[in-house]
Amino acid sequence: MPVDAMEDKQLSPKMVRKERDILKFALEVFAREGFHNADVQVIADLAGVGKGTIYRYFGNKEQLFLATSRRYVEHLGEHVDKQLGILPEEYLTGKRFDLPDLLRRIARACAEYYQKNPYAIEIIIQERAEFRESVYPTHLMFRSESHDRFSLLIEQAMDRGELRKANSQNAAHAYSDLLFGSLINGCLEGKKSSLVERVETAVGFFLDGIVAPEYSARKR
Amino acid sequence: MPVDAMEDKQLSPKMVRKERDILKFALEVFAREGFHNADVQVIADLAGVGKGTIYRYFGNKEQLFLATSRRYVEHLGEHVDKQLGILPEEYLTGKRFDLPDLLRRIARACAEYYQKNPYAIEIIIQERAEFRESVYPTHLMFRSESHDRFSLLIEQAMDRGELRKANSQNAAHAYSDLLFGSLINGCLEGKKSSLVERVETAVGFFLDGIVAPEYSARKR
Amino acid sequence: MPVDAMEDKQLSPKMVRKERDILKFALEVFAREGFHNADVQVIADLAGVGKGTIYRYFGNKEQLFLATSRRYVEHLGEHVDKQLGILPEEYLTGKRFDLPDLLRRIARACAEYYQKNPYAIEIIIQERAEFRESVYPTHLMFRSESHDRFSLLIEQAMDRGELRKANSQNAAHAYSDLLFGSLINGCLEGKKSSLVERVETAVGFFLDGIVAPEYSARKR
Amino acid sequence: MPVDAMEDKQLSPKMVRKERDILKFALEVFAREGFHNADVQVIADLAGVGKGTIYRYFGNKEQLFLATSRRYVEHLGEHVDKQLGILPEEYLTGKRFDLPDLLRRIARACAEYYQKNPYAIEIIIQERAEFRESVYPTHLMFRSESHDRFSLLIEQAMDRGELRKANSQNAAHAYSDLLFGSLINGCLEGKKSSLVERVETAVGFFLDGIVAPEYSARKR
DNA sequence: CATGAATGAGTTTTCATTCAT
DNA sequence: TATGAATGAAAACTCATTCAT
Numbered sequence: 001m002p003v004d005a006m007e008d009k010q011l012s013p014k015m016v017r018k019e020r021d022i023l024k025f026a027l028e029v030f031a032r033e034g035f036h037n038a039d040v041q042v043i044a045d046l047a048g049v050g051k052g053t054i055y056r057y058f059g060n061k062e063q064l065f066l067a068t069s070r071r072y073v074e075h076l077g078e079h080v081d082k083q084l085g086i087l088p089e090e091y092l093t094g095k096r097f098d099l100p101d102l103l104r105r106i107a108r109a110c111a112e113y114y115q116k117n118p119y120a121i122e123i124i125i126q127e128r129a130e131f132r133e134s135v136y137p138t139h140l141m142f143r144s145e146s147h148d149r150f151s152l153l154i155e156q157a158m159d160r161g162e163l164r165k166a167n168s169q170n171a172a173h174a175y176s177d178l179l180f181g182s183l184i185n186g187c188l189e190g191k192k193s194s195l196v197e198r199v200e201t202a203v204g205f206f207l208d209g210i211v212a213p214e215y216s217a218r219k220r
Numbered sequence: 221m222p223v224d225a226m227e228d229k230q231l232s233p234k235m236v237r238k239e240r241d242i243l244k245f246a247l248e249v250f251a252r253e254g255f256h257n258a259d260v261q262v263i264a265d266l267a268g269v270g271k272g273t274i275y276r277y278f279g280n281k282e283q284l285f286l287a288t289s290r291r292y293v294e295h296l297g298e299h300v301d302k303q304l305g306i307l308p309e310e311y312l313t314g315k316r317f318d319l320p321d322l323l324r325r326i327a328r329a330c331a332e333y334y335q336k337n338p339y340a341i342e343i344i345i346q347e348r349a350e351f352r353e354s355v356y357p358t359h360l361m362f363r364s365e366s367h368d369r370f371s372l373l374i375e376q377a378m379d380r381g382e383l384r385k386a387n388s389q390n391a392a393h394a395y396s397d398l399l400f401g402s403l404i405n406g407c408l409e410g411k412k413s414s415l416v417e418r419v420e421t422a423v424g425f426f427l428d429g430i431v432a433p434e435y436s437a438r439k440r
Numbered sequence: 441m442p443v444d445a446m447e448d449k450q451l452s453p454k455m456v457r458k459e460r461d462i463l464k465f466a467l468e469v470f471a472r473e474g475f476h477n478a479d480v481q482v483i484a485d486l487a488g489v490g491k492g493t494i495y496r497y498f499g500n501k502e503q504l505f506l507a508t509s510r511r512y513v514e515h516l517g518e519h520v521d522k523q524l525g526i527l528p529e530e531y532l533t534g535k536r537f538d539l540p541d542l543l544r545r546i547a548r549a550c551a552e553y554y555q556k557n558p559y560a561i562e563i564i565i566q567e568r569a570e571f572r573e574s575v576y577p578t579h580l581m582f583r584s585e586s587h588d589r590f591s592l593l594i595e596q597a598m599d600r601g602e603l604r605k606a607n608s609q610n611a612a613h614a615y616s617d618l619l620f621g622s623l624i625n626g627c628l629e630g631k632k633s634s635l636v637e638r639v640e641t642a643v644g645f646f647l648d649g650i651v652a653p654e655y656s657a658r659k660r
Numbered sequence: 661m662p663v664d665a666m667e668d669k670q671l672s673p674k675m676v677r678k679e680r681d682i683l684k685f686a687l688e689v690f691a692r693e694g695f696h697n698a699d700v701q702v703i704a705d706l707a708g709v710g711k712g713t714i715y716r717y718f719g720n721k722e723q724l725f726l727a728t729s730r731r732y733v734e735h736l737g738e739h740v741d742k743q744l745g746i747l748p749e750e751y752l753t754g755k756r757f758d759l760p761d762l763l764r765r766i767a768r769a770c771a772e773y774y775q776k777n778p779y780a781i782e783i784i785i786q787e788r789a790e791f792r793e794s795v796y797p798t799h800l801m802f803r804s805e806s807h808d809r810f811s812l813l814i815e816q817a818m819d820r821g822e823l824r825k826a827n828s829q830n831a832a833h834a835y836s837d838l839l840f841g842s843l844i845n846g847c848l849e850g851k852k853s854s855l856v857e858r859v860e861t862a863v864g865f866f867l868d869g870i871v872a873p874e875y876s877a878r879k880r
Numbered sequence: 881c882a883t884g885a886a887t888g889a890g891t892t893t894t895c896a897t898t899c900a901t
Numbered sequence: 902t903a904t905g906a907a908t909g910a911a912a913a914c915t916c917a918t919t920c921a922t
Binding site for chain 4: 565
Binding site: 034035036100125126128129130132161162163164166167170171173174175176177178179180181182184185186188197198201202205206207208209210211212213214 | 254255256320345346348349350352381382383384386387390391393394396397398399400401402404405406408417418421422425426427428429430431432433434
């Protein structure tokens with residue numbers, strides 16, 4: 001039985017397609033109804049498969065949800081990678097130095113993705129609300145591997161003089177938290193305003209501060 | 221029937237005490253189990269009352285949850301007010317000018333509160349996850365009245381030259397989002413690190429930026 | 441504690457009035473909602489007494505219902521007696537002979553009563569549906585004492601040659617059943633038509649038959 | 661999901677059998693306990709199915725009850741049809757003229773059915789008590805279509821001289837009411853006496869009257 | 881493999897009844 | 902005596918999960 005991409009069994013193309021369909025509708029239903037109110041039967045009906053099939057593919061409702069979450073975090077990752085193009089490699093290998101720029105680009109790419117896929121961010125909330133630290137967070141920025149790589153990047157930028165000296169862990173957290181908060185809250189405003197704009201402005205403050213330099217200087 | 225403080229019936233002291241107890245344990249159970257997994261019977265048992273009593277006081281599970289959320293947002297408000305003391309009045313009436321300082325103090329007070337009451341922040345998540353925009357957010361910073369007053373404060377500070385010129389709405393959002401994100405994510409780290417520290421650092425970046433001033437100047 | 445008129449305690453006028461009020465609203469609520477859907481609290485509220493009072497007066501919901509039923513059957517009885525005036529006495533003592541006339545009068549009086557008090561007949565149904573033979577029927581015609589007296593009356597009328605020779609028990613049943621059916625079904629038609637008319641016509645057929653005499657003769 | 665025979669889904673023979681079993685025990689339990697006191701779990705246990713199955717088949721308790729009622733009214737209809745054999749057709753098409761005879765036969769067939777299935781009549785009471793005019797009456801005689809056809813039959817018989825001239829609607833009502841009352845009240849007597857006998861005698865009076873012809877003549 | 885009928889554990893909610901005040 | 906707050910037993914109903922076909 002195909003349990004998931006995790007244990008990479010060789011899935012026939014048809015099965016791959018079916019799995020993708022299921023996850024597509026799972027996203028929709030979980031996002032619209034919330035984890036608990038989502039009815040597996042509804043997902044099955046939308047996906048045009050039997051309920052049993054979902055259970056064979058994903059084991060149980062929780063695993064189905066987690067697979068959905070994983071899937072769309074991966075999508076986000078792909079989108080970000082595509083938007084950034086070759087850049088991260090260059091940054092990482094030191095060919096290019098401009099972390100502020102990178103931070104802006106990442107944030108923008110995330111915001112773009114969630115603006116296009118508002119369901120996906122709802123999944124993040126649901127995961128945080130239902131599964132907490134046990135599985136949380138699947139979210140890109142908050143996976144510890146990412147976080148560590150990210151802290152390192154920040155540290156190097158500090159060394160290069162791009163960023164003020166500070167605790168890089170804290171800085172990484174602050175950036176993640178701001179991004180997270182902006183995305184979560186921004187998506188609620190719905191059509192009223194642009195998620196991308198909200199996120200970009202927020203990151204702008206993170207980078208350059210909101211205090212007027214003169215005022216800041218005067219205080220010192 | 222005592223429905224809630226909303227419709228301010230004259231509740232006897234005993235009933236007030238009972239209501240408070242129920243909400244105390246409701247907080248605990250909703251926070252630990254999540255809205256859906258919380259069993260009203262468990263709350264009743266912990267509070268030492270019959271299940272019927274809870275339903276008489278709050279009507280249904282949803283109202284019980286919402287009352288809990290309201291209660292602890294009010295608590296937060298009280299804590300913040302107490303920590304700020306006479307300050308906000310002075311800021312608002314223009315006797316004192318230092319919004320950056322106020323922003324730091326508010327953030328610190330929130331962080332303190334949630335560090336002492338980690339359950340309370342879990343309620344915020346649950347409310348966001350379960351009830352969305354319909355009721356969300358009860359949270360202090362995100363109530364639109366607060367937000368508007370807040371935007372105004374920021375605008376005045378910009379006029380006074382304390383803050384850089386920018387869209388005050390956006391700035392208010394960015395501050396709220398950062399605070400929200402830091403609290404939500406910070407509380408997950410649990411005992412590992414201080415929520416207050418995480419929030420303070422984050423607000424520091426919001427105020428002063430992370431980009432090194434020299435680097436920033438060079439780029440220009 | 442006043443349990444009911446059954447055990448005729450000496451009730452103060454105030455208590456009598458209260459009991460009457462309770463039964464008045466009990467009638468209304470039981471009739472409108474049905475026995476099970478009726479909420480004792482609602483009756484208490486309408487009667488302007490505490491729920492506890494109802495329980496002290498009537499013991500439990502079932503007894504309250506039964507007391508209500510009894511009360512309004514008595515009312516019916518009083519109405520019938522009043523309409524009949526001195527007649528029954530005269531019939532019973534043989535001063536007057538015209539049972540067909542009496543049967544018409546009784547039926548008309550019942551129909552009048554229920555036309556004026558449609559709630560009361562609903563109580564009959566509820567009692568039949570909920571309590572069956574155990575307590576059923578409180579209804580005038582169907583109480584065995586009445587029934588027996590009634591059968592006797594019929595028998596005497598047969599002897600006097602007013603009625604055809606037949607089994608008087610059966611005849612009494614047939615009359616009761618017809619009356620019962622007409623009242624129950626007639627009240628459903630509601631405002632559409634007159635209950636009195638329906639009942640009178642029905643009793644007319646019971647008395648004189650529907651078959652055309654000539655046809656009847658021809659068949660014989 | 662098999663909702664009922666109403667929406668004629670293609671039910672497998674097994675499902676048909678299961679539905680029939682459920683209704684059989686539903687009849688028993690509803691009749692014995694009454695609608696409200698009936699526990700769906702008990703019906704499920706008796707029918708040897710899970711509670712969920714009942715809810716899948718019938719939606720909710722009310723629908724289950726109504727389906728039961730419908731089922732056994734249909735059974736009654738079938739029994740009556742069978743007992744009458746070819747007769748009604750002949751009456752309707754005018755090949756045969758003897759409505760009094762038909763009325764006797766119908767009443768007898770109904771009485772036979774309910775004598776054999778005393779539970780079924782209890783359902784009629786329950787339906788009347790719980791659901792009133794909203795759904796009531798499912799009962800054969802009282803369905804308005806039946807009633808209208810019935811009135812017509814009576815009218816024709818009046819024209820043919822079999823019945824006395826009278827308002828045919830009223831006559832139809834009187835017959836229905838008498839039948840209804842006799843069945844409802846007769847079944848309560850239980851084993852004491854024959855329902856069939858009670859009903860037959862009653863219809864006898866409806867047809868030929870109880871007043872002695874001579875007495876009747878003398879009065880005129 | 882795929883299905884969807886069957887299941888029953890688990891929860892919410894109501895309301896008759898009690899009893900302390 | 903009168904009250905109405907408190908209670909908890911009882912029942913309807915849902916839906917994740919299983920498994921026979």
